Amino acid sequence: MNKIIVFKSLIYKPYFYFLLFLVLAGINPFLISGNNPYTTNLSGRLEPPSAEYLFGTDNLGRCVFSRVMHGARISIGAGLSILLLSLLFGGTLGILSGYFGGWVDEFVMRITDIFMTVPTIVIALVLAGSLGPGTKNVIIILSITMWTGYARMIRGLVLDIKNRHYVETAKTIGLKNSYIMLRHILPAILPPILVMATLGMGRNIIMISSLSFLGLGIIEPAPDWGAMLNQGTAYMRTAPHMALFPGLFISLTVLSFNMVGDELGSPGNGSQFFMGAGNPGSQKGIR
Amino acid sequence: MWQYLLKRILNTIIVLFGAVTLTFFFMHFTEGDPATIIALDKYGGQLISPEAIDRLASEEGLNRSIFVQYTSWLKLICTGNFGHSLRSGVLVLDEIRLCFPYTFALALISVLITGIVATPLGIYSAAYQNRFLDHITRFTASFKVSIPNFYLAIIFIFIFSVKLKLLPSFGCDNPTHFILPVMVLAVSQTGFTIRIVRSTAVEILESEYVQFAFARGLSMNRILFVHVLKNIFIPVLTFLSLQFLMAIEGSIIIETIFAWPGIGKLFQEAVFGRDFTMIQALVLFFAAIVCAINLLVDMVYVFINRSISLIK
Numbered sequence: 001m002n003k004i005i006v007f008k009s010l011i012y013k014p015y016f017y018f019l020l021f022l023v024l025a026g027i028n029p030f031l032i033s034g035n036n037p038y039t040t041n042l043s044g045r046l047e048p049p050s051a052e053y054l055f056g057t058d059n060l061g062r063c064v065f066s067r068v069m070h071g072a073r074i075s076i077g078a079g080l081s082i083l084l085l086s087l088l089f090g091g092t093l094g095i096l097s098g099y100f101g102g103w104v105d106e107f108v109m110r111i112t113d114i115f116m117t118v119p120t121i122v123i124a125l126v127l128a129g130s131l132g133p134g135t136k137n138v139i140i141i142l143s144i145t146m147w148t149g150y151a152r153m154i155r156g157l158v159l160d161i162k163n164r165h166y167v168e169t170a171k172t173i174g175l176k177n178s179y180i181m182l183r184h185i186l187p188a189i190l191p192p193i194l195v196m197a198t199l200g201m202g203r204n205i206i207m208i209s210s211l212s213f214l215g216l217g218i219i220e221p222a223p224d225w226g227a228m229l230n231q232g233t234a235y236m237r238t239a240p241h242m243a244l245f246p247g248l249f250i251s252l253t254v255l256s257f258n259m260v261g262d263e264l265g266s267p268g269n270g271s272q273f274f275m276g277a278g279n280p281g282s283q284k285g286i287r
Numbered sequence: 288m289w290q291y292l293l294k295r296i297l298n299t300i301i302v303l304f305g306a307v308t309l310t311f312f313f314m315h316f317t318e319g320d321p322a323t324i325i326a327l328d329k330y331g332g333q334l335i336s337p338e339a340i341d342r343l344a345s346e347e348g349l350n351r352s353i354f355v356q357y358t359s360w361l362k363l364i365c366t367g368n369f370g371h372s373l374r375s376g377v378l379v380l381d382e383i384r385l386c387f388p389y390t391f392a393l394a395l396i397s398v399l400i401t402g403i404v405a406t407p408l409g410i411y412s413a414a415y416q417n418r419f420l421d422h423i424t425r426f427t428a429s430f431k432v433s434i435p436n437f438y439l440a441i442i443f444i445f446i447f448s449v450k451l452k453l454l455p456s457f458g459c460d461n462p463t464h465f466i467l468p469v470m471v472l473a474v475s476q477t478g479f480t481i482r483i484v485r486s487t488a489v490e491i492l493e494s495e496y497v498q499f500a501f502a503r504g505l506s507m508n509r510i511l512f513v514h515v516l517k518n519i520f521i522p523v524l525t526f527l528s529l530q531f532l533m534a535i536e537g538s539i540i541i542e543t544i545f546a547w548p549g550i551g552k553l554f555q556e557a558v559f560g561r562d563f564t565m566i567q568a569l570v571l572f573f574a575a576i577v578c579a580i581n582l583l584v585d586m587v588y589v590f591i592n593r594s595i596s597l598i599k
Contacts, residue, residue, distance in 0.1 A: 113298075114305035117574045119536035122554070123313070126566060129558035130314050206435045210540060213437050214555060233441060233544070236456075240445050247438035255433035262429075 010263060015256035022253060025072040033066035037223045046239040056241040059231065064242060067223035068249050074224050075253065078139055079204040083197055085143035090150030091193070095181055097151070098158025108151060115148040121210060128216035138217045142207050146200070153196060157189040198261035202254040209250050225250045288589055295585060299578045306574040307364065310567055311357055322349045349563075360567065369568040374560050379568040383550060387572075389459060390542070390549030394534035396465065397472035402527050405477050409484025410511055410519065413492060424485070428478035436537050440471045440544045457546035468545045472537060476530045480523075487522045491515050521591065528580050535576060 010016045025032050035053070041061030049056045055064035097105040115123065127141040161167060162185065170180050211217030212226030219227055225246040232243025322344035349356075363370050369379040412421040447467060448456035454466050491497060492515065500510050538551035546552070550569060557565035 110301070110305065113302050114309055117302050117577050118306050118310070118570055119532075119539075119573055119577070121536060121539055122570055122573050123310075125539070125554065125558045126310050126313050126570060129561065129566070202433065210435060210437065214540065214543060216558065229437065229441065233444075236441070236444060236449050240449065243441050244445065247435075247441055251434045251438055254435070255430065258429070258433055 010260065013259065013263065015259045018252060018256045019260065022072045022076055022256075025069045026076045027073075029066065029069040029073060033063065033069045035063035035066040037062060037067040037070045038221060039063075046235060046242070048239070049241055055245040056239065058228070058239070058242050059235060064228070064245055067228060068225065068246055070223040071225045071228065071246065071249070072253075074135065074218060074222060075205050075208060075250075078135060078208055078218070079201050081139045082142045082146060082204045082208075083200055085139070086147040087150050087193070087197060087200070089143065090147035091154050093147070094151040094154030095158050095185065098155040099162055099177070099181055099185065105155070108155075112148040112152050115145070116152075120145050120207070124207065124211060125214070125216060128211055133216055133219045135218050135222065138208055138211055141211070142204060146204065146207070150193075150196065150200070154189065154193065157192055158185055161185050161188050192265075195261055195265040198257055198264060202257035202261070205250065205254050205257070288593060291589065292586065295582060299582060303571065303574055303578060307361070307567065307571055308357075310570040311360065312353075314563060314566060315353055364571070369571075370564040372557075372562055372565045374557075374562045374565075379565050382553065382565070383568065383572060386548060386550045386553045389547060390535060390538045390551060393465070393468055393472065393538060393541070393547065393549065394531055397469045397476065397534050398527050398531045400469065400473040401476040401480050401530060402523065404473070405480035405484055406516075406519070406523060409481045410488045410515055412481065413485045413488030413515075414507065414511055416489075421485075424478070424481045428482045431475060431478035434475075436471060436475050437540050437544060439475060440467070440541060443467050443471055444544075457544075459545075459547055464545075468541050468547060471541060472534050475537070476533065480526060480530060483526050484519065484523055487519055488515055491518050521587070525584050525587075528584055532577055532580055535573070 029037075033054075039062060041057070044057055044061045045059055047053060047057040047061075053063045053065060055068060058064055058067070093108050097108040123145045124141055127144060128137070131137040131141060167180060167184055170184055208217055209224070209226030209229065212219065212224045213230045215227075215230060217226060218224035220231070228246040229243050229250075232239075232246065235242050322340050351359075360370075371378050372382060375382075408420065408424060412418075412424050415421065444456045444467065447454045455464050456467060458464055497510060497514050500514055538547075538549055539554055540551070541547065542549045542551035543555050550572070553565070554569045554573075556562075557569060
């Protein structure tokens with residue numbers, strides 16, 4: 001029921017609709033813009049925004065608006081893939097190290113220590129330099145760099161849950177560890193993970209566009225927002241719209257994900273469901 | 288306390304060692320032969336011949352097995368010598384020493400400005416909650432987290448260099464070149480710092496001795512600037528030291544945009560040029576800065592705790 005309250009409160013938020021719009025654009029960009037993002041038109045280069053080209057045209061005469069719309073698929077798609085991969089990997093390690101403790105914990109935590117010492121963008125750039133650009137590589141690179149944060153946070157959540165009575169009881173009656181982790185611990189920590197994931201989407205999109213902006217992520221002719229920004233900087237004086245619009249979309253998207261994350265995580269609107277106390281797992285316990 | 292410090296330092300060394308190892312193996316995922324790429328860079332497309340590549344590879348030891356390269360690199364670090372750049376041939380350490388002051392200046396100035404702006408604003412929005420200033424700072428803080436630095440930089444360049452033609456947008460020749468990059472870094476940090484200062488100040492304002500100060504009839508300004516400011520100093524300083532790290536990290540992108548001759552740009556160029564020795568040295572350098580600052584913050588806390596327990 002609480003779930004419904006949260007989604008009801010989202011219905012009144014404009015940023016929720018912005019994300020829906022982007023998802024729609026990601027599924028079928030041609031619904032929103034009729035122009036082909038790859039069609040070059042050298043006689044119409046660097047044109048300012050007009051009725052036909054809402055965001056103007058770029059240095060090869062391509063429609064910036066349709067490129068931004070097609071970019072939604074890349075940003076959201078790649079962001080989601082990175083999220084799933086890093087969450088799966090980091091989450092598994094986090095649950096294992098939180099639950100078992102001991103040397104497993106020690107090992108995983110030392111590795112995350114290393115990742116946390118070297119700035120994320122530095123690791124990402126080292127990997128990007130050796131793997132080379134491309135959408136697939138960006139997903140691999142950022143999954144490798146982003147999993148540690150999730151592992152740490154999920155470990156913390158598990159440490160909190162694992163001493164609850166219901167988990168102790170489950171252990172006492174001799175349930176298998178794997179069963180306890182999947183059926184008792186995972187459901188209990190799922191709500192905060194959802195919040196974490198929403199906020200993580202914002203971070204992923206920033207990282208993707210940073211790499212592309214530096215020329216080491218998704219590169220031309222793919223319509224990625226970061227790559228478009230990178231190209232746009234060269235034309236700041238003649239055609240500022242080339243950089244301003246893709247950047248605006250990066251910012252709005254990240255802002256929307258952060259807002260939704262805050263909304264899901266904030267207390268007061270059904271967030272007992274999302275944070276701690278009333279989690280489904282604890283009700284299975286014996287009082 | 289000394290035992291704790293020793294343990295921390297030992298831990299730091301292990302982590303640094305891990306970072307070096309990790310980057311070493313990450314770098315060798317490469318597709319394409321590094322010697323070829325470097326030779327292409329060094330001699331140009333026409334002059335390159337298989338012999339030249341082989342010679343370069345054997346000179347730099349790039350044709351040895353990964354583990355041999357790894358151990359020789361470790362030995363090199365232990366002697367305090369980081370080798371020379373594969374591209375320019377200059378000693379890596381010299382180049383870092385030359386570039387770091389630029390990055391350091393940028394980070395330090397931006398953090399100082401952040402502290403000077405954010406502390407009073409944060410304290411005021413804590414004292415006068417839900418007033419205009421409080422709303423403004425909350426709004427800008429949540430907004431700023433979402434704007435990537437490079438977009439902020441582009442907006443600033445657009446406004447101040449392209450439209451108003453006031454400030455230079457790249458290079459580093461005179462003090463005016465500092466303004467835009469410092470502004471980007473400071474703006475990106477200020478919003479969040481204000482929120483941190485605010486929440487710390489709220490806690491202090493609710494504490495008993497401040498309530499007592501109110502009861503004694505002290506003026507709001509006196510309470511804010513004597514009681515609150517004094518106690519907020521350490522937490523804010525801690526937070527600013529983390530912001531300093533963020534600024535160093537952010538330098539990679541900021542320096543690329545503003546053509547700033549610091550270590551961020553050096554790193555980006557090294558990555559593009561597959562300059563292995565340079566990349567490794569810089570990663571170690573970045574990690575060392577992070578470790579040093581964290582260690583410093585921890586030490587400050589240890590000393591404070593000790594003086595507190597001595598008073599008791």
